[in-house]
Amino acid sequence: MSQTILIEEVFQSLEHVMDPEIPVLSVVDLGMITGVDIEGEGVRIRMIPTFAACPAVSYIQQNIRKTVEQELGIAVTVEIDKEAHWHSNRMTDAAKEKLKNFGIAPPQVIEGEMRAEIMLETPCPHCGSEQTYLRSPFGSTLCRAIHYCRSCGQVFEQFKPLE
CATH class of the missing domain: 3.30.300.130 (Fe-S cluster assembly (FSCA))
Structure with a gap:
């Protein structure tokens, strides 16, 4: 082989x-x-x-x-591997779609310097609305934050973007 x-x-x-x-x-x-x-x-x-x-x-x-x-x-x-570090841009497009279908907002792609505002720009994975807000930067695990959707009333988690 x-x-x-x-x-x-x-x-x-x-x-x-x-x-x-x-x-x-x-x-x-x-x-x-x-x-x-x-x-x-x-x-x-x-x-x-x-x-x-x-x-x-x-x-x-x-x-x-x-x-x-x-x-x-x-x-x-x-x-x-101690030579590499993980960042959310390493996730495949398929992974982001699977996250969304699972009810967790995928991380946005980070281009250039990470800025805090990126956490505020999180579409709802349930209805797609951008009328959401960050309720807490601390979710059920270290890699997630909690958001609320004003359109559908759902609380949802987001996989945090990291660079």
Whole structure:
């Protein structure tokens, strides 16, 4: 089996490793995988957490190792990539659509310098209205904020934009 095919298969397997806090998103959707290297009979996968203090990092590492080993029958090492940092622009367009369908507003794309006003410009994932306001920059997890939609009356979370 060629290295290219194996790396492709590893990424296909990683699509089955879901975020424990947002189970509609895979580690690939979130842009958490920074590298896959073939090493002898095994594979080394490098990943980054979405937040430095993410309490689920070791859980995600275990799920990556377990899933890829079970699906591909190869030894897997999962390391935290200390050379890269996660930012919300790493999320795929598909991830943002999945978030919206799950009822969480996706982060806006950050171009240039991050500004606080970007948190105020959050369309409602339920009705699409831009008549929303930030209720709290602190949501159920570190990566989310709470908003309210004046149009449909729904309270919703937003995945915070980070650079």
